[in-house]
Amino acid sequence: MEKGGNYWGCILVIQSSNKSEMLCEKCQKKPATVHLTKIVNGNKTETNLCEVCAQAENAMGFGWKPDWMLQNIFADLFNQTIAGNQALSDTGARPVHCEQCGFTETQFAKVGKLGCPKCYTVFENKLDPVLRRVHGNSVHTGKIPRRTGGTISLRKEIEALKRELQAAVDREEYERASEIRDKIRSLENKIG
Amino acid sequence: MSIKDTVNNARTKWMEGTGPDHDVVISSRIRLARNISGYPFPHFMSEEEAGEVLHAVKLAVSSKEIEKVIGALEFTELNELTAVERQILVEKHLVSPQHIENPVNRAVVITPDESVSIMVNEEDHLRIQCLLPGLQLEETWSLADKIDDLLEKTLDYSFSEKRGYLTSCPTNVGTGLRASVMMHLPCLVMTKQVGKIVNTISHLGLAVRGYYGEGTEAYGNFFQVSNQVTMGQTEEEIVKNLVTVSKQIVSQERTIREVIFKESKPYLEDRIYRAFGNMNYARMMTSEEALKNISDFRLGIELGVLKGLTYDLVNELIILTRPAFLMKKAGRNLTPEERDSLRALLIREKLSKVRIN
Numbered sequence: 001m002e003k004g005g006n007y008w009g010c011i012l013v014i015q016s017s018n019k020s021e022m023l024c025e026k027c028q029k030k031p032a033t034v035h036l037t038k039i040v041n042g043n044k045t046e047t048n049l050c051e052v053c054a055q056a057e058n059a060m061g062f063g064w065k066p067d068w069m070l071q072n073i074f075a076d077l078f079n080q081t082i083a084g085n086q087a088l089s090d091t092g093a094r095p096v097h098c099e100q101c102g103f104t105e106t107q108f109a110k111v112g113k114l115g116c117p118k119c120y121t122v123f124e125n126k127l128d129p130v131l132r133r134v135h136g137n138s139v140h141t142g143k144i145p146r147r148t149g150g151t152i153s154l155r156k157e158i159e160a161l162k163r164e165l166q167a168a169v170d171r172e173e174y175e176r177a178s179e180i181r182d183k184i185r186s187l188e189n190k191i192g
Numbered sequence: 193m194s195i196k197d198t199v200n201n202a203r204t205k206w207m208e209g210t211g212p213d214h215d216v217v218i219s220s221r222i223r224l225a226r227n228i229s230g231y232p233f234p235h236f237m238s239e240e241e242a243g244e245v246l247h248a249v250k251l252a253v254s255s256k257e258i259e260k261v262i263g264a265l266e267f268t269e270l271n272e273l274t275a276v277e278r279q280i281l282v283e284k285h286l287v288s289p290q291h292i293e294n295p296v297n298r299a300v301v302i303t304p305d306e307s308v309s310i311m312v313n314e315e316d317h318l319r320i321q322c323l324l325p326g327l328q329l330e331e332t333w334s335l336a337d338k339i340d341d342l343l344e345k346t347l348d349y350s351f352s353e354k355r356g357y358l359t360s361c362p363t364n365v366g367t368g369l370r371a372s373v374m375m376h377l378p379c380l381v382m383t384k385q386v387g388k389i390v391n392t393i394s395h396l397g398l399a400v401r402g403y404y405g406e407g408t409e410a411y412g413n414f415f416q417v418s419n420q421v422t423m424g425q426t427e428e429e430i431v432k433n434l435v436t437v438s439k440q441i442v443s444q445e446r447t448i449r450e451v452i453f454k455e456s457k458p459y460l461e462d463r464i465y466r467a468f469g470n471m472n473y474a475r476m477m478t479s480e481e482a483l484k485n486i487s488d489f490r491l492g493i494e495l496g497v498l499k500g501l502t503y504d505l506v507n508e509l510i511i512l513t514r515p516a517f518l519m520k521k522a523g524r525n526l527t528p529e530e531r532d533s534l535r536a537l538l539i540r541e542k543l544s545k546v547r548i549n
Contacts, residue, residue: 101232101236103232111235112361112363113233113235113236113315113361114233114360114362115232115236116231116232116236117229117350117352120355120365121352131355131362131423134362134363134421135421135422135423135424136397136421137421137423137424137425138355138423139423139424140352140356140357140365140366140424141424141425141426142366142369142425142426142427143337143367143426145344145349145351145357146341146344146345147344148229148349149351
């Protein structure tokens with residue numbers, strides 16, 4: 001897989017044929033009637049399997065288990081990061097684990113899921129590049145919960161106002177700037 | 193309406209054939225993944241912790257305010273239902289197949305009109321799902337957003353400023369939002385254009401999948417387009433992006449339909465008449481065959497070949513012909529042959545008022 005760059009999802013196309021001259025790539029015995037086209041990061045790979053092997057590959061369930069593949073690929077990506085880091089670090093050391101729930105990075109690489117919310121902080125450095133590859137980004141810009149989000153919304157609003165303030169100053173709109181400054185002060189008072 | 197009505201009735205909100213762009217779009221869906229702070233994710237939770245989460249959600253959904261704004265939400269633990277009833281919830285798209293794999297310490301919360309369903313302790317503590325007929329993703333999102341706000345008044349969500357809503361699988365982290373649109377694209381399939389669309393869409397952070405595919409193909413030409421990226425975009429951006437792409441697909445499908453209607457009308461009519469004959473006279477019908485005929489019926493409505501056939505009825509047939517629903521009707525387990533026979537019978541009954549124009 002290509003390093004860096006944006007990872008824009010992964011696409012699987014499954015087609016079936018009644019007859020096929022081709023033999024299954026896996027068992028080399030039965031005719032390949034299931035044709036999988038996978039497009040990851042613009043790279044296309046084609047796999048031709050018989051029904052039995054395709055089922056074993058979980059390809060058949062794709063209509064019902066929409067997330068399995070992305071999840072597996074995610075675990076694969078994380079595995080690569082671990083492998084890369086292991087070459088540098090002392091392999092005899094205890095694997096990195098979450099002090100809250102005890103989940104290890106090896107477990108993550110296996111199941112593609114984290115143990116608890118705290119794991120996001122514990123595995124932060126390793127997750128970052130992987131998130132960027134999967135989502136093209138690693139920072140949330142969406143909704144903030146009203147109550148549990150605490151003062152985050154207020155702080156974001158203040159940041160935006162400060163940028164606006166600077167712009168107003170640059171444009172020498174001092175009246176507007178003083179209005180914005182008052183707004184910022186009142187928001188800052190709310191946070192305390 | 194209660195959960196018992198839900199599992200006994202093939203009709204559900206999302207299949208109403210009156211939504212916007214209903215000639216191509218079946219339904220719009222929003223799913224939000226949320227977790228309660230202080231607890232491990234469901235796959236790593238003790239039974240005791242899972243029970244506590246169930247309890248917390250049960251309390252949260254029974255709040256007076258929710259009842260006032262959304263309507264009464266019914267909380268049902270999955271092991272209060274039979275295996276067949278649980279499968280019907282899957283067939284009605286109210287819960288995921290994964291949710292019923294292990295019914296212990298899991299629950300579902302449903303509104304009377306079935307437009308909102310919340311899975312408790314699936315891959316995340318909460319999976320809030322809203323499902324509306326036709327292409328109305330913005331409306332679906334605003335409904336989900338509202339419910340999310342109401343639940344957050346009593347539940348402490350696991351949220352980080354940098355990573356957003358923390359989810360069990362990092363493929364959902366950030367907004368925790370999966371938006372999807374289910375479409376019927378028979379003419380894009382006929383002209384082999386679907387592959388091209390899949391290819392293009394993959395570059396936009398979206399994915400297309402065949403919907404009914406226990407086998408190897410998209411039976412009935414039903415496809416689901418959904419976002420893959422959940423981080424770095426706002427919910428509104430994700431929804432808008434998907435709506436724009438969906439509208440383009442709708443217009444492509446319509447354009448090709450028009451051409452085919454004009455150029456190959458006898459061929460298409462033949463196909464619809466055959467489907468009608470099949471559905472009216474067959475004594476054994478597999479679910480794949482039924483979906484294929486249902487797909488042709490949908491085109492038949494537009495061509496005006498069949499009288500008395502509505503999108504409502506055709507969409508209802510989708511649920512009615514699913515395996516678990518048939519077993520519920522029969523009141524016992526059925527062999528595949530018995531199912532095929534009952535399916536054929538139910539279809540004939542449902543079509544009794546449909547005539548050739």
